[in-house]
Amino acid sequence: MKIADKFAVKNKTDDDAMVPLINVVFLMLVFFMVAGQIRKADPIPVIPPSSINDHKAVTDPNVLIVVGGNKQIYLNDKLVTLEAIKPALESQFKQTQDKEKFWVQIKADGLVPVEILRPIFSEIRASGLTKVSLATQLQREPK
Amino acid sequence: MPLNLSQPKRKTAISLTPLIDVVFILLLFFMLTSSFVPWRTVDAPLAVPSDKTAPLKENDLVVLTLKQNDQMVWVDGVSYSLSDTSWFKKLVIDHENSAFSVNAENGVNLQTLMNLADRLKESGAKTVSIANAFSSKDDK
Numbered sequence: 216m217k218i219a220d221k222f223a224v225k226n227k228t229d230d231d232a233m234v235p236l237i238n239v240v241f242l243m244l245v246f247f248m249v250a251g252q253i254r255k256a257d258p259i260p261v262i263p264p265s266s267i268n269d270h271k272a273v274t275d276p277n278v279l280i281v282v283g284g285n286k287q288i289y290l291n292d293k294l295v296t297l298e299a300i301k302p303a304l305e306s307q308f309k310q311t312q313d314k315e316k317f318w319v320q321i322k323a324d325g326l327v328p329v330e331i332l333r334p335i336f337s338e339i340r341a342s343g344l345t346k347v348s349l350a351t352q353l354q355r356e357p358k
Numbered sequence: 359m360p361l362n363l364s365q366p367k368r369k370t371a372i373s374l375t376p377l378i379d380v381v382f383i384l385l386l387f388f389m390l391t392s393s394f395v396p397w398r399t400v401d402a403p404l405a406v407p408s409d410k411t412a413p414l415k416e417n418d419l420v421v422l423t424l425k426q427n428d429q430m431v432w433v434d435g436v437s438y439s440l441s442d443t444s445w446f447k448k449l450v451i452d453h454e455n456s457a458f459s460v461n462a463e464n465g466v467n468l469q470t471l472m473n474l475a476d477r478l479k480e481s482g483a484k485t486v487s488i489a490n491a492f493s494s495k496d497d498k
Contacts, residue, residue: 233374233378236378237374237377237378237381240378240381240382240385241381243385243389244381244384244385244388247385247388247389247392248388250392250394251388251389251391251392251393251394252392252393252394252396253388253391253392254391254392254393263397263468264468264469264471264472264473265469265472266398266400266472266475266476267476267479267480268398268399268400268472268475268476268479269398270398270399270400270401271396271398271399272397272399320397320399321402322397323468324468325467325468325469325472326467326468326469327467327468328464328465328466328467328468329462329463329464329466329467329468329471329491329492330464330465332468332492333492333493333494334494336402336404336489336492336493336494337493337494339404340404344404345403345404346401346403347401347402347403347404348399348400348401348402349399349400349402349468349488350397350398350399350400351397351398351399351400351472352395352397352398353395353398354476
C-alpha cells in the first residue's frame with residue numbers, strides 16, 4: 216500500500232513537470248503552422264541573386280524554370296534540355312485556363328552567367344510568351 | 359454507510375508521452391517544410407518582335423554595359439565603379455526622364471547584373487530594364 220502511494224505521487228509530479236514543456240511545444244507548433252508556408256523544395260539547391268527589389272508575385276508562376284550553378288535546367292522539377300523548353304511551355308499554356316495571367320518564373324543561381332540564361336529567354340520568346348520574371352531574394356541590409 | 363465511499367476514487371492518469379511524441383513530430387514537420395523567405399520577383403518582360411521596329415529614341419535610353427564581374431560599369435566607352443554612389447546619382451539626375459537599360463557581356467553573372475540594377479534604383483532611377491541583357495543578338 217505504501218509503495219503504491221509512493222508511485223502515485225511520483226507519477227503525478229512527472230506529468231506536472233511536463234505541462235510547461237507541452238505548452239511551449241504547442242506554442243511553437245501553432246507558430247510554425249500559422250506563420251510558415253509549406254512549399255515544394257527546389258530540385259537542386261539554388262541561391263538567387265540578392266537585391267533590394269521588394270516586389271512579390273501575386274499569383275504562383277505557371278511554369279518555374281530552375282537554373283542551377285551547374286548549368287542544368289529544370290522545368291517544373293524535371294531536368295530538361297534547352298530544346299525541350301519550348302514544347303513544354305506551349306503545352307502548359309494550352310492547358311491553362313487563365314491565359315492572361317500566364318507567367319514564367321526563372322529561378323537562377325546568382326552565379327549563373329548571363330549567356331546561360333540568354334538561350335532560355337530566346338526559347339521562351341520563341342514560344343510566344345512575354346511575361347517572365349527572375350527570382351531574387353531580399354537583401355536585408357544594403358551594402 | 360456504504361462501503362465503497364471509504365475507498366478514494368483514483369483518477370485515471372492518461373500518459374502525456376504519446377501526445378508529446380505526436381506533437382513533436384508535427385512540430386518537426388512544420389519546421390522543416392516552412393519557408394519564411396518568399397522569393398521576390400523582377401520582371402524581365404520580353405519584347406514582342408513587332409516592337410523591335412520602334413525602339414526608344416536614342417537620347418531616351420541610357421545603356422550601361424557590364425563587361426566582367428569586376429564591379430565596373432561602362433557607359434559610352436568610359437568605365438565607372440559600381441560603388442561610386444555620387445556618379446550614379448549624377449547620372450540619374452542628368453537623365454531624369456530616360457530609361458536605363460542594363461546590358462551584359464558573356465561571363466557576367468546574375469548577381470553582378472542585379473547589383474547594377476540595385477544601384478540605379480537606389481539612385482532614384484524610375485525605369486530600369488534588365489531584359490536587354492538576356493536578349494540574344496541573333497533573335498529574329
